[in-house]
Amino acid sequence: MKFEKSLLALALAGVLTACGGSSGGGSDPDPEPPVPGVVDISVELAKRPVDERLTCYQGMGEETCNLRIYQVMVEAFIDGDTNFDYNTAYGNSHHKGDIQGIINSLDYIESLGMNAIWLTPVFQSNTSDARLNGTGYFAGDYFTVDNNFGTKEQLKTLVDEAHARGLYVFLDGVFGHHSGDVSASPENRMPTNGEDQGSGKQAVYPDDLDFYIEVATYWVKELKIDGWRLDQAYQVPAEHWEDIRTAVEAASATVTYTNNEGDEVNPLGYMVGEIWRSAGEIASQGYGTDANPALLSNFDFPTRYATVETFAVNEGGSGDRAATHLDTGMMSLLAYPEHAQPNLMIGNHDILRFGDLLQRGGLANPDEAEYWARHKAAFAFMAAYSGPITLYYNDEIGYEVPGFAQQVSNTTCADQGLCDDHVARSSGRIEGVSTLVGDTPVELTAEEADLKQYVADLMTIRAENPALYNGSRTHIHSDEYIYIDRKDAGDNNVLVMVNTKGVEANVTILGTAIGSDGQLVNLMSDAAVEIAAGEYAVTLPAFGTAFFDIVSPTAEGPSLGDGDNLVGEGPLADCDAPDAGEIGPLGVEMFIRGDYEGGNNYAATPDSHKFAYKGDNIYQVVVNEPRPASFGFKFADSDWSSEFAVENSGAVNIGTEQTMTPAAGAGTQSNIFVPEAGDYVYSFRINASNDGGELMVSKCE
Incomplete structure (x- = not known):
C-alpha cells in the first residue's frame, strides 16, 4: 500500500575527474580537441574505505542477502483459471489474475534468474469497495484464500511448485490494519477495531499481537511459506515486530520441505517491511536497535529514489542526476543498525514503472535505444547491491503504459486506471504464457527479449559472485558521469563500473586505486583488461556497465585519499x-x-x-x-x-x-x-x- 513518498538522498563529490581531458600531472602544449560526446576520466585514489558494518556487507554467506525477489500483483498478473476473476480493481489491467496464472508463470520466473516470489495479499476481502478488495490490502479473513483468486489447494500447489524450482515464496502480511469485520482465527481470536483506515480499521497493539502472530505462523506451518512482506510496517510498534519475527523464525524451524536440490530445508523465515519514509524513520520504526532488533529487513526507499533520480526521474519529475547521487543513496544506509538487511527495489505496485518515469522526465521513449539502455544501467546498479533485491513484474521487459506520461491527473484517473499510485498494476506479459485464458501465448519484441536476457545474465552474475550480494563496499569514485565500487567477499573481488549518462566515457584507473596489479576480467564477456604502466584503460559506452573480476588483488587493497577537510574558513x-x-x-x-x-x-x-x-x-x-x-x-x-x-x-x-x-x-x-x-x-x-x-x-x- 502507498502511504507517502520521501524524496531522499545524499551525495559526495567524485575524485580527480576531468571532462574532455586527463587529470594527469603534465599538460599537453598542443592538446587534441575533445571528441564530441566523449568524456575522459582519471581515477588515482579510492574515495572511501570499506563498508562492512551491515550484515550483507560482511561476506558471511547470508542466504537472505542473496534474495532475488520477483513481485507479482495477483489480480493484475495472469489469468490462469476462468473460475476465479475479480473483474474490477484499481489499475488498468484485466483484473482477472489468479493463483493458477502465477503457477503457469513459474518457469519464466525461474528462467529470469530470480529465486523468490512475493505475492500481494491473497486472503479473503469483504469491504464495501470492490476495487479495494481486488488489491487484498484490507483482509476480512486472514485464514481463507480469496475465492476470486483461487483455492487453498491451489496456493499449496503454487508453494510446492515454486520450492521444486528453487524459488522461495513470500506472502503479503497486512498486520497493521484490516477490513473492520474480521472472521475469527482457528484459535478463536479476532483483531480489535481501532481508528478508521478509510475502508477499514487500524489494528491495536499489544491487544492484537497474539492474533497476528497466529496469522504469521499459521501459513508457515500450513503451507511452508518462506516469510512475509509487511505492508505499512510503521503501523506495528517496533517492539512487537520483534515478537512476530521471532515467532515466524520459531515456526519455520518446526517444518521442512524438499528444495530443488533434493535437500530437506526449513522455510527461510524472511520478513521485509514497507516503511515509505526517510532512512532515520525506517531505522527507528522498522529495524529497532542493535540491542533490541525489530525487523531484520526493510525496503530501501532512500536508495530507490537515488537510483531512479539518477537513471530517470522521480514521480515528481525531478532527476537525471549525477552519478554522485547513487553514492548519496548508498550512504543513507549509515542510518541503520548493524543487523539491517535493506532490500532495494526500483518499482512496485504503488509507484510508476521505470519506463513511465523515463517518459515523464522527457528522457527517452520505447522507440529509442536510450530507453532500453537506461533500463539496463539501472538494473545493473541494483544487481551490485549488497543485500536482497526485488524486481516488479514486467519491469524486466521495459513495460510501460502507452501514453501515460502525457496523461494529466484528474478526478477520473481512478476510473481510467491512470492514477500514479496504481497505474503500474497492468496486465502481466509473460513470454510463452497466455495473459488471458484462451489467448495466444505472449511473444516478446526484440527489445523486450534483449532486456529480459540482460536481466537474466545480471542475476546469474549476481548469484555466482557473493561480493555483489554479500560483499563489503569500497567506494572508488563517482562524478557527473561514472560510478565505481569495489566489492569484496573473501577471495571474490569485483570492480563495478556504471556510466549513468548518454556519453561514452574513457576511464583511466590506477591499479593502486582499486588494489589490483593483474588482469581485470569482464564477468559478462570474459574479455580481459591488462594493466599497463600501473593503470587500466576502460571505455564505457553511454549507459554502459562493467563487472570485472579482480584477478590479482593486492595485499594493500585500494589506496585511499586523505578524505575531505570538514572544517571550512571564513x-x-x-x-x-x-x-x-x-x-x-x-x-x-x-x-x-x-x-x-x-x-x-x-x-x-x-x-x-x-x-x-x-x-x-x-x-x-x-x-x-x-x-x-x-x-x-x-x-x-x-x-x-x-x-x-x-x-x-x-x-x-x-x-x-x-x-x-x-x-x-x-x-x-x-x-x-x-x-x-x-x-x-x-x-x-x-x-x-x-x-x-x-x-x-x-x-x-
Missing part, C-alpha cells in the same frame, strides 16, 4: 558568532527542513534546527550530529514561502562555500553526508535581493 564557518538580536532581512524565521532524524520528512521545524540571524546577511545554526548520517534538506521557513538549496540541487560539500539558489517544489532539495559525529554549523548568506547567496556546512573544531 565567517560562514564560525561556530561562535554572536546573535544580532534581530530577525534578519528575510523577515521570517528560517529552519533546516529535511528528512533527518527529527525532521519528520520535511514537515517539522524543530528549534534545534532554527537559524539565528548573525548580522551581515548571515544566518547560522549549530547542530549536533550524534552519529554519521545522510539526509536531504532545504533552508526554508515554516510555510515554505522561502526555500533555498545548493545551486542546481547539488550535494553539499562540507567545509566548502557553495552557491545557494531558490529551490521551490519537490525534488529540489540538497543532500549531505555527515561522515562523523560532532557539532556542525549550517550557514547561509542571503544576497541583497533575497533570492540567493552562499551557503556552507562546516564542522566545528
